[in-house]
Amino acid sequence: MNIQRHFTEQEKALQSQVSEFVDREVRPHIAQWYETATLPVELLPKMADLGLFGMHLKGYGCPGRSAVEYGIAMQELEAGDSGLRTVISVQGSLAMTAIHRHGSEEQKNYWLPRMARGEAIGCFGLTEPNAGSDPANMKTTATQESDGWHLTGAKRWIGLASIADVAIIWAKVDGTVRGFVVPTDTPGFKATPIEQKLSMRASLQCDIELDVHLPDSAILPDNPGLKGPFTCLNEARYGIAWGALGAARDSIEVALDYAANREVFDRPLSSFQLTQKKLVDMVVELNKAQLLALELGRAKDAGQLELHQISVAKLANCRTAIEICRDARTILGGNGITGDYSPLRHANNLESVRTYEGTDEVHTLIVGNKLTGHAAFR
Known part of the structure; x- marks a missing residue:
């Protein structure tokens, strides 16, 4: 297109x-x-x-x-x-x-x-071992004391935490979610990389344990409540709606090249009808998703973006991308399960991408709420 x-x-x-x-x-x-x-x-x-x-x-x-x-x-x-x-x-x-x-x-x-400048690396501690899609039920708490704040709790699936210089930690203060700026060299901050992952392996996600004392100035002063972290999550979701399509496009390009050069029954694999159907279906879906991402971006730059539209794009484009990567892998046959080719790696990674910053189910219910006026989260 x-x-x-x-x-x-x-x-x-x-x-x-x-x-x-x-x-x-x-x-x-x-x-x-x-x-x-x-x-x-x-x-x-x-x-x-x-x-x-x-x-x-x-x-x-x-x-x-x-x-x-x-x-x-x-x-x-x-x-x-x-x-x-x-x-x-x-x-x-x-x-x-x-x-x-x-x-x-x-x-x-x-x-x-x-x-x-990359001189300091940050991480963002919202998700907990028992609070992923329901951050309102987080157990991490911050208690105000005479000399500052005492922050206790645990976070999970926190990207970059073990190499970060600063962590943004979300905690309950008298029942209200507030954010705190926590230098990671603060005594009582511990980040441990999560191992044996089957997805996002060239990445870094961690468990965090917290029992830290912070000065009064550590709290983020603006936007108390869940609006604070959700503002950030919407920025990340927007980027995912574009990013997932990079994995899909790369998988198509790999499949196209492989099909052109792979000889089957004395003919290029790309000359067979079923192969061409797969390629055409993938490209059509990719182009539709790219146009959706571009429309989302133009609306965001114009100040006309509505939050449910981010959910539409994150849901649709992750779903599209993972199917493209899986279909591209089938064109590669057995060779497609090796590290020599990217589609299966992309598909495995996208299992994480479609889960973090709001699962398919969460984004479905956000859009459903917009359509019906009924919040079905509980």
């Missing part, structure tokens, strides 16, 4: 820049990183140099790029691997956005420039 014709020259230049970074720095090594469950932390400063950390935020040393530019960058990164796009999401859409939207001027001036 030649969707690039809708991009500005600046957007095309960014796409080329990030695509070249992925070709040079990610594709030659990603199979090994996935095999060994290694997050390539050496790439983080290079991501910062590209202006990818907090790229949608303005001021405080942040790049201030458009929503569409941010989405394009996420699509190109996830064409390399979902785990690397997640780094940008955790750092920028979650941790930096929390400080940018809800922090004090002191917190913004201290942390955001350093995080944009």
Whole structure:
């Protein structure tokens, strides 16, 4: 559908820049990183140099790029691997956005420039062992004391936590959810990487244990309540609606190349009707999803985006992407289960992507609430 014709020259230049970074720095090594469950932390400063950390935020040393530019960058990164796009999401859409939207001027001036430059890495502690889709039931609590705050509890599936310099931790204060800026060298903060993952292996998710004392200034002063973390989650969900399509597009490109060069019954695999049907179906669905993401981005830049529309795109595009990756794998036959080819790795990663920042079920009910006026969450 030649969707690039809708991009500005600046957007095309960014796409080329990030695509070249992925070709040079990610594709030659990603199979090994996935095999060994290694997050390539050496790439983080290079991501910062590209202006990818907090790229949608303005001021405080942040790049201030458009929503569409941010989405394009996420699509190109996830064409390399979902785990690397997640780094940008955790750092920028979650941790930096929390400080940018809800922090004090002191917190913004201290942390955001350093995080944009990649000199400080952040994480975002909302999910708990027993509170994923229902964060209102979190058990982490913060109690005000004469010299500050005492924060206790546990968090799970927290990206980048074991290498982070600062954690945004959400806790209950007298029954209301509030955010806290917690330097990770604070005594009583412990982050442990989660091992034996079958998805997002070239990434880093952690358990966090908390028994920390913090100064009065650690609390995020603005937007108490669940609106605080949800504002950040919506930024991450928006990026996912674009990013998942990078995994899908890469899988199609791999399948196209393989089918063109694989000889079966003395003919290229791509010459068979069933193979062509798979390829056509995948490309049609990808183009529809890309147009949805672009419409979402243009609406966001115009200030016309409604929150349920993010749920529509996150739900639809993750669902589309994972089916494309699975179908692309079938074209590769047995070779498709090896690390030499990306579709099954992408499909495995997308099992996580469709789960975090709101499961399929949660986003279905958000859209259902919009359609019917009835909240069916409980």
